[in-house]
Amino acid sequence: MSLPIVAIIGRPNVGKSTIVNRLAGRKEAIVHDEPGITRDRTYKQAFWQDREFQVVDTGGLVFDDDSEFLPEIREQAMYALAEASVAIFIVDGQLGPTSADAEIADWLRQQSVPVLLAVNKCESPEQGLMQAAQFWELGLGEPYAVSGIHGSGLGDLLDAAIAYLPAIGELPETDEIKVAIVGRPNVGKSSLLNAFVGQTRAIVSPISGTTRDTIDTLIERNDTRYRLIDTAGIRKKKNVEYGAEFFSINRAFKAIRRADVVLLVIDAIDGVTEQDQKLIGRVVDEGRACVLVVNKWDAVDKDSHTIYDYDRHLDDRLYYMSWAERVYVSAKTGQRVHKILDLVDVAASEHQRRVATSVINEVLEEAIAWKSPPTNRQGRQGKIYYGTQVRTQPPTIALFVNDPKRFNDNYRRYIERQIREQLGFTGTPMRLIWRGKKARDVEDRGVNRAAKV
Numbered sequence: 001m002s003l004p005i006v007a008i009i010g011r012p013n014v015g016k017s018t019i020v021n022r023l024a025g026r027k028e029a030i031v032h033d034e035p036g037i038t039r040d041r042t043y044k045q046a047f048w049q050d051r052e053f054q055v056v057d058t059g060g061l062v063f064d065d066d067s068e069f070l071p072e073i074r075e076q077a078m079y080a081l082a083e084a085s086v087a088i089f090i091v092d093g094q095l096g097p098t099s100a101d102a103e104i105a106d107w108l109r110q111q112s113v114p115v116l117l118a119v120n121k122c123e124s125p126e127q128g129l130m131q132a133a134q135f136w137e138l139g140l141g142e143p144y145a146v147s148g149i150h151g152s153g154l155g156d157l158l159d160a161a162i163a164y165l166p167a168i169g170e171l172p173e174t175d176e177i178k179v180a181i182v183g184r185p186n187v188g189k190s191s192l193l194n195a196f197v198g199q200t201r202a203i204v205s206p207i208s209g210t211t212r213d214t215i216d217t218l219i220e221r222n223d224t225r226y227r228l229i230d231t232a233g234i235r236k237k238k239n240v241e242y243g244a245e246f247f248s249i250n251r252a253f254k255a256i257r258r259a260d261v262v263l264l265v266i267d268a269i270d271g272v273t274e275q276d277q278k279l280i281g282r283v284v285d286e287g288r289a290c291v292l293v294v295n296k297w298d299a300v301d302k303d304s305h306t307i308y309d310y311d312r313h314l315d316d317r318l319y320y321m322s323w324a325e326r327v328y329v330s331a332k333t334g335q336r337v338h339k340i341l342d343l344v345d346v347a348a349s350e351h352q353r354r355v356a357t358s359v360i361n362e363v364l365e366e367a368i369a370w371k372s373p374p375t376n377r378q379g380r381q382g383k384i385y386y387g388t389q390v391r392t393q394p395p396t397i398a399l400f401v402n403d404p405k406r407f408n409d410n411y412r413r414y415i416e417r418q419i420r421e422q423l424g425f426t427g428t429p430m431r432l433i434w435r436g437k438k439a440r441d442v443e444d445r446g447v448n449r450a451a452k453v
Contacts, residue, residue: 010090012060018148183265347427382406
């Protein structure tokens with residue numbers, strides 16, 4: 001059973017995202033002194049008293065203007081209201097009632113969802129009641145004086161809100177695979193999210209920077225739950241000014257960090273760019289599993305050699321990431337989109353797989369038999385004593401050797417290649433830690449000391 005939803009509605013710049021952050025207890029929604037920062041609807045989990053619910057932030061509503069993104073924002077607000085148990089209409093107590101507030105109030109009265117009126121920016125307890133009293137004229141019942149910045153008045157508002165939430169039992173703990181959708185601007189990330197969900201979950205536009213907040217969406221398939229995280233397009237650092245885009249990109253990086261699997265979306269027309277390579281480097285540095293999604297494949301002129309030529313292009317540009325599976329899709333038409341989650345399942349499983357020490361050492365023995373460790377100029381040869389997996393996510397194997405300096409990069413790559421060929425780890429980076437004899441001795445002494453105790 002999913003959590004009930006509380007929708008936050010209002011015109012631009014009344015403090016909706018500030019209140020969402022306050023209710024969720026986390027500063028996740030972007031707050032900036034600029035109209036139109038929030039565009040898509042974004043969900044955050046919250047609780048009050050003994051009730052858990054989701055609070056959904058929406059873009060600022062403007063009815064008399066059909067310019068850039070405003071029709072799409074209205075559509076997103078309609079989706080939010082359609083699934084909400086109660087809506088909270090936010091107004092600005094410092095400005096007082098406006099014609100735009102009255103227009104939204106008239107529209108809300110036509111909806112079937114119950115509506116509570118919250119008068120934000122009532123920072124002073126003495127003046128707050130007077131500021132709120134002005135909004136009785138909207139005809140939506142009692143106006144609650146609140147402050148998103150300080151949190152005052154939100155308790156009374158939430159007491160009223162949870163009365164409309166359906167009573168549900170304790171929700172069972174459900175494992176989920178967190179999947180971050182990452183890429184440059186305009187590669188089709190939001191279109192891909194919409195293709196997964198089967199509805200307009202995120203606004204899609206040819207204008208760069210349409211998505212700003214990270215957008216979490218839960219879907220289920222074959223008894224597996226996925227949390228899809230759409231992110232803002234990440235441009236080169238030198239092109240990003242401090243402001244909304246700066247915060248959007250920081251949230252995209254955080255999405256990579258908290259994901260189990262990253263879908264790195266590449267524009268099939270542009271091919272792999274320098275920025276794509278930097279993003280993939282970020283994914284590898286964070287140790288995240290990854291699937292390469294080549295989008296807009298329907299727009300590529302193809303013959304019998306196209307797929308092989310493109311594979312070679314990816315191999316050349318992303319040679320250090322040969323472990324990642326790739327899929328050629330069209331988010332616009334839905335072509336092969338269903339295959340992505342199959343690859344996500346494999347990558348997530350391999351990312352947290354643990355291999356027995358005995359199996360790892362069998363692989364090492366065979367690899368050494370085929371190719372002995374190098375010998376340095378003094379005639380001293382490297383020696384691998386044993387290996388063991390020390391952690392997962394990503395799989396990390398410690399190799400205990402006589403001296404790490406005796407193993408050059410070529411031999412280290414050879415060992416990693418042999419481990420991958422024998423053990424798999426498809427879709428996930430793998431880390432090898434080369435520990436010298438001194439480190440091994442220290443560890444052995446620690447084990448012996450613990451045994452004596």
